[in-house]
Amino acid sequence: MSTTYITKKTLGLETVEPAVTPPPADAATAAFAKKPKVGSGRSRKKEIPEGLWTKCPKCSTMVFDKELDTNLKVCPKCSHHFPIVARERIHSLVETCSFSEMDADMVSVDVLEFTGVASYRDKLDAYQKSTQLKDAVITGIGTIGPHRVALGVMDFSFLGGSMGSVVGEKLTRLIEAATDKDLPVVIFSTSGGARMYEGMFSLMQMAKTCGALAYHAEKKLPYLSVLTHPTMAGVSASFATVGDLIIAEPGAMIGFAGPRVIKDTTQAELPPGFQTAEFLLDHGLIDSIVSRNQMKDRLVYYLDFMMHARRPGAASGN
Numbered sequence: 001m002s003t004t005y006i007t008k009k010t011l012g013l014e015t016v017e018p019a020v021t022p023p024p025a026d027a028a029t030a031a032f033a034k035k036p037k038v039g040s041g042r043s044r045k046k047e048i049p050e051g052l053w054t055k056c057p058k059c060s061t062m063v064f065d066k067e068l069d070t071n072l073k074v075c076p077k078c079s080h081h082f083p084i085v086a087r088e089r090i091h092s093l094v095e096t097c098s099f100s101e102m103d104a105d106m107v108s109v110d111v112l113e114f115t116g117v118a119s120y121r122d123k124l125d126a127y128q129k130s131t132q133l134k135d136a137v138i139t140g141i142g143t144i145g146p147h148r149v150a151l152g153v154m155d156f157s158f159l160g161g162s163m164g165s166v167v168g169e170k171l172t173r174l175i176e177a178a179t180d181k182d183l184p185v186v187i188f189s190t191s192g193g194a195r196m197y198e199g200m201f202s203l204m205q206m207a208k209t210c211g212a213l214a215y216h217a218e219k220k221l222p223y224l225s226v227l228t229h230p231t232m233a234g235v236s237a238s239f240a241t242v243g244d245l246i247i248a249e250p251g252a253m254i255g256f257a258g259p260r261v262i263k264d265t266t267q268a269e270l271p272p273g274f275q276t277a278e279f280l281l282d283h284g285l286i287d288s289i290v291s292r293n294q295m296k297d298r299l300v301y302y303l304d305f306m307m308h309a310r311r312p313g314a315a316s317g318n
C-alpha cells in the first residue's frame, strides 16, 4: 500500500512560473531610493514610474513632481518655468482665504455657431471638463501682502488662453470694480491671442479692456501687468502691454505674430533670443523680469511704492 502525495512534481508544475510575478526588487524601488542622474543610461528610463517625475525640457533633469509643486513649477536646477494653472498661481500669490472670485459662472455663447474640425460648443464642453474652468481667466479681489488687489489670472490650458468675450468681459468687470473700490489691478497674462471661434466679438475685447484700464488710470490707480509664457497676439497687443509696470517671467515668449510668420514676411534672419522676455527687457518693452518664486514679494514691493501716495497721511509725511 502506497500513498501518493500530490506534489508540484507529480503535477508537472515544478517549472511553472507563479501566477503573479513579483517585480524585480530594483525596478520598484530604484526610482524612490535615489534620484536618477542626467544621462545615466537609457535603461533607467523604463524603470521610472510615470506621473512621479517630470523631465525638464531645458536641462533634462528628472524632477520629482512633489518637489516641482512645492517650487511653484520651477525647475530647482536651471530655473526653467513650467506652465502653471490659474488656481495654483492665485494660491501662490494671495493670503489664505482672502480671494473672492467674481463672475465664476460666466460662459461663452456660440454666437457664430462656428464649426471647424470640431464645433466651438463641443470644444468649450471638452475644455470645461478637462480644466474644471468655465473659461480662460479667473478674476477676483484678494489680498497680496498688505494690499487689497483686483487680480486676474489667465490659464493657457483652456483653449490656449485665447481671449473671447468671456475673458474680455471678466477682465473688464474686474478693472471696473477696481476703479470703483480704489484698488490696484494685477493681471497675469498667458495667451495665444484672440479666440477665432468668436470672430469680431473676440477682437472687440481688446478695445473694451483697454477702455476700462483708461478709466482706471484716470483715478491714478496702478495697473501691474505680468506676462507669462506665452503672451502673444491680441492679448499682447491690448491690455497686457499697457501696464504702468510690465513684469515678465524668465524665458517667457512675448510678441504679436509668431517668429516664423515674421521671418517669412520680412525675409530676414531674426536676432538671437527674439521675442523672449530677456530680449524685450533689453529693448525697453518690459520693465522687469521676476522669477515665479519671488513674484509675490516683488508685487508687494512694487505695490508698497505705487500705493504709498494714496495712503492717508502719506502727503504730510506721517
Ligand SMILES: [Zn+2]
Binding pocket: 056, 057, 058, 059, 060, 061, 075, 076, 077, 078, 079, 080
Ligand atoms: Zn531644468
